[in-house]
Ligand code: SF4
């Protein structure tokens with residue numbers, strides 16, 4: 001079988017907020033939404049080797065070979081100022097790496113005794129469903145790794161065939177809902193939510209939807225109509241699905257979206273109460 005590779009923007013070796021237990025989290029580069037409140041906007045795009053970041057770097061820590069499509073980063077001189085991320089016109093980064101399934105298996109083996117599972121996240125990880133299939137088969141066939149649980153953290157914006165590719169190998173999915181109305185969803189993310197709504201129902205039907213999370217953005221997705229439609233959707237899901245209300249946080253978002261209002265604790269509680277009145281209890285995180 002041909003060895004597939006994926007662009008990996010980062011790996012956290014220990015996390016207790018990305019699913020149950022202590023988990024390794026692997027972040028994939030590139031996303032098919034462009035959320036206003038994205039606080040990792042440098043994971044949205046792929047690099048086109050334009051050299052803008054190398055020119056802007058105040059410590060000359062980047063060198064780019066356009067022909068070979070390679071980026072050299074001097075970690076000794078880099079001051080981690082993030083200028084390269086801020087100037088990139090592609091919402092990308094000079095730091096993500098191309099990795100094979102075997103590369104990731106080696107990373108997981110190093111810490112297998114300290115984790116209960118792995119979570120793959122993004123960017124939008126389901127854009128790399130074929131790579132995930134190979135990764136998960138390798139984990140399930142590995143005597144030292146097969147007991148690890150596997151969770152996928154996704155924006156849900158893909159067709160059913162991608163879910164089918166990985167469904168048999170994973171324990172569950174955590175999906176965000178940004179808005180119910182396609183128009184409001186487009187305002188928040190730049191894209192409609194038709195596929196996302198279908199994905200939520202499909203994964204629920206298959207018993208694999210573990211968590212559905214609403215990111216609360218004041219004045220965007222808190223109208224009476226939005227709350228009613230999201231409540232109706234969540235009520236139709238299995239009671240086993242954890243329903244979560246997430247506070248939109250402005251930390252790390254792009255400057256052009258500074259006009260967004262981060263909800264106060266009182267506003268979070270008020271929205272929570274409106275869901276409770278409609279007969280739905282959400283967790284706040
Ligand atoms: S990371 Fe961005 S700015 Fe740097 S070379 Fe790639 S596309 Fe250009």
Ligand code: SF4
Nearest residue numbers: 057078079081082084
């Ligand atoms: S983080 Fe700052 S110092 Fe490091 S490579 Fe990027 S621009 Fe240069």
